[in-house]
Amino acid sequence: MAETPVALARWRAWRSKAVRWISGGREGFVSRYAAHLAVILLVAFALSLKGIELPRAVADLPTPTPAPYLGERARIPLADRGSLRVVTTQALVRAPVPHTTIPDRPRREVITYTVRSGDTVLGIAAKFGLQGETIVWANASLEDSPDFLMPGQILNILPVDGVYHTVQEKDTLESIAKKYKVDVSAITECEYNNLTEPYKLVLGQHLIIPGGEKPYVARYISAWKGPVPDNVERGTGLFGWPTSGYVTQRYWSQHRAIDIGAPAGTPVYAADSGFVTFAGWTKLGYGRLIVIDHRNGFITYYAHLNACYVEAGESVGKGTLIGAVGSTGRSTGPHLHFEVRYKGVQRNPFVYLPR
Secondary structure: OOOHHHHHHHHHHHHHHHHHHHOOOOOOHHHHHHHHHHHHHHHHHHHHOOOOOOOOOOOOOOOOOOOOOOOOOOOOOHHHOOOOOOOOOOOOOOOOOOOOOOOOOOOOOOEEEEOOOOOOHHHHHHHOOOOHHHHHHOOHHHOOOHHHOOOOOEEEEOOOOEEEEEOOOOOOHHHHHHHOOOOHHHHHOOOOOOOOOOOOOOOOOEEEEEOOOOOOOOOOOOOOOOOOOOOOOOOOOOOOOOOOOEEEEOOEOOEOOEEEEOOOOOEEEOOOOEEEEEEEEOOOOOOEEEEEEOOOOEEEEEEEEEEEOOOOOOEEOOOOEEEEEEOOOOOOOOEEEEEEEEOOEEEOHHHOOOO
């Protein structure tokens, strides 16, 4: 490689001299044969250069940087590649967990739910993101009171809050809308009803009334009809807790009472002094019930009792033992259903009970 530039230089110098000599103006025999000789020499010299390797351009390459030492690596058989196992005990590696995210989609139909022991209307409603009123208004068996819950009972669960209506004779969209205090469009535009023009209702057809509501109907029982003794104690107006336990259901629009959960047989006491107007079994879902008239406008109800220790017509003082907690009537478990009524209107017991 080092001699190549020198050989090229000699070749170029010799060629220049030959050309000058040939073109020097000589004529005749000498110049003609000299020209032939020059051509022969040029060819011979070119052939002699055939084995010479010409220089090549060399690209400037960056100096390689050594890779950092990563330590010894475990050899993984092809059959094990892609598995979720950790292949070395020298490190803790989180295994990938395949997961497919399924977006929550709104429910588009009425489903059913089977009541279990310990269920309450509010608890069931919370499971499905609904209001307690919707559970009551979708099930005729609960319309008089949500206390009519029983284990094994099957309930309709609406996809939205509102009322579940069964079409009756002479029903029209206008009459149904008026009954539940909504616009007709709320019914016709509800995608769950699948109504198309011209709107024709069929007897027995079920309609969801979004935003609809029903009025609350209080339950009343027959009061004491006998004479009231002159020595009956009058209530103080200051109530005490009727039993010990925990509140399992609060007072709300469709449950105008409180439920106090307690073991069966837990003592139940008169919340205030008064006169027992009812003690016994009812067909209204209360099971065994005691009603006390406090002679000052207040009346208290004690329902689902296992036993009644007093009878109608008796006078009781505040704190008198009157019965035992039970689960009689329409009930999902042992508890005391406690109501306070003032002049015939159901009131929130929490307003009158000590904190």
